[in-house]
Amino acid sequence: MNGILLIAIMVVFGVAAILSVVRIVRGPSILDRTVASDVLLTEVMCVLGADMAINGHTRNIPVMLIIAAVSVFGSIAVANYVARRDNPTP
Amino acid sequence: MTSFLEFAIPQQVADVIVLVLVLIGAILCLSAAVGLLHFRDVPSRLHAATKPQVLGLVLICLAIAVAQRTISGMLMGLLIVIPVILLQFATAPLSAHMVGRQAYRNGTINQRALVVDEYAESKTTPPGAG
Numbered sequence: 001m002n003g004i005l006l007i008a009i010m011v012v013f014g015v016a017a018i019l020s021v022v023r024i025v026r027g028p029s030i031l032d033r034t035v036a037s038d039v040l041l042t043e044v045m046c047v048l049g050a051d052m053a054i055n056g057h058t059r060n061i062p063v064m065l066i067i068a069a070v071s072v073f074g075s076i077a078v079a080n081y082v083a084r085r086d087n088p089t090p
Numbered sequence: 091m092t093s094f095l096e097f098a099i100p101q102q103v104a105d106v107i108v109l110v111l112v113l114i115g116a117i118l119c120l121s122a123a124v125g126l127l128h129f130r131d132v133p134s135r136l137h138a139a140t141k142p143q144v145l146g147l148v149l150i151c152l153a154i155a156v157a158q159r160t161i162s163g164m165l166m167g168l169l170i171v172i173p174v175i176l177l178q179f180a181t182a183p184l185s186a187h188m189v190g191r192q193a194y195r196n197g198t199i200n201q202r203a204l205v206v207d208e209y210a211e212s213k214t215t216p217p218g219a220g
Contacts, residue, residue, distance in 0.1 A: 005109040012116040019123035023135075029198050031132045031189055038185060039126060039139045043119050045178075046142060046150050050112045053153035061170055068177040075185030079192040 009050065017043055034078045041071045095162040104159050111153035118146035131200050132193035136186050143182045151175055 020043065023036040045067050048060045118141050125138025151174060155167035193199055194209055201207075 002105055002109060005106075005113060009109065009113050009116050012113070012120050016116070016120040016123040019120075019127055023123070023126040029132070029193075029196070031193050031196070031198060032126075032135060034189055035132065035135050035139050036126050039119075039122050039142065042122075042139075042143050042147070046115055046119055046146055049147070049150035049154055050115070053108050053112055053150065053157045056157050058154070058167070058170060061174070064174050065177065068174050068181065072181035072185045076188050079185070079188035082192055083195055 006054070013043065013047055013050070030078060030082055034075050038071065038075055041067065041074075096160055098160045101159070104156060108153045108157045111149050111156065115142070115146040115149040115153070118142045118149070122146075131203075132198050133190055136190055136193075140182065140186065143178065147178055148175055 017040065020036050020040040024033050024040070027033040027036060045064050048064050048067075052058055052060050122139050122142045125141075126135050129135050129138060151171035154171055155164050158164050158167045
């Protein structure tokens with residue numbers, strides 16, 4: 001029972017990561033790639049938490065905390081500089 | 091009081107609860123990835139991407155707390171995962187807002203799918219104005 005659940009968790013995480021990487025490679029615009037890389041980073045956080053929950057330790061908490069605090073800057077930096085400046089300037 | 095705090099749920103029950111919670115979080119991650127491949131424009135993909143950012147992370151943090159098994163351990167686990175959840179709640183809408191606004195300005199959204207376009211008049215203002 002537990003083995004089946006463990007294998008299912010591993011397969012689901014792996015397939016989700018592969019699909020996110022596919023969107024990062026194929027994304028038509030850079031904003032699509034930003035959204036997909038954000039999903040991939042969230043998945044890294046989820047995998048770290050799953051490792052702690054399954055193996056019963058709490059050593060990865062600082063890594064999760066730093067990723068949760070810092071991951072916003074990537075999206076904001078990309079979104080700040082891709083603006084198309086074709087609006088009429090006054 | 092101390093006997094209540096030292097009450098521990100059995101090992102097998104705790105294992106099954108933890109694995110089911112982690113599996114639901116993993117399925118939410120998979121649904122976000124499938125949504126990234128399925129939808130066609132940036133706001134739809136943002137809609138799919140927010141599921142594991144909030145609900146999946148909350149479920150996995152609950153699994154971390156349940157994995158401590160005793161009542162006092164669960165309270166301690168909740169205390170150490172609550173900052174992670176609060177930081178994620180505070181920063182996820184920021185990046186989604188910025189990405190969605192730039193997607194609108196770049197024209198990478200499906201204009202005919204919009205019901206109401208309340209942002210149209212701001213196209214005539216310069217981008218640096220706000």
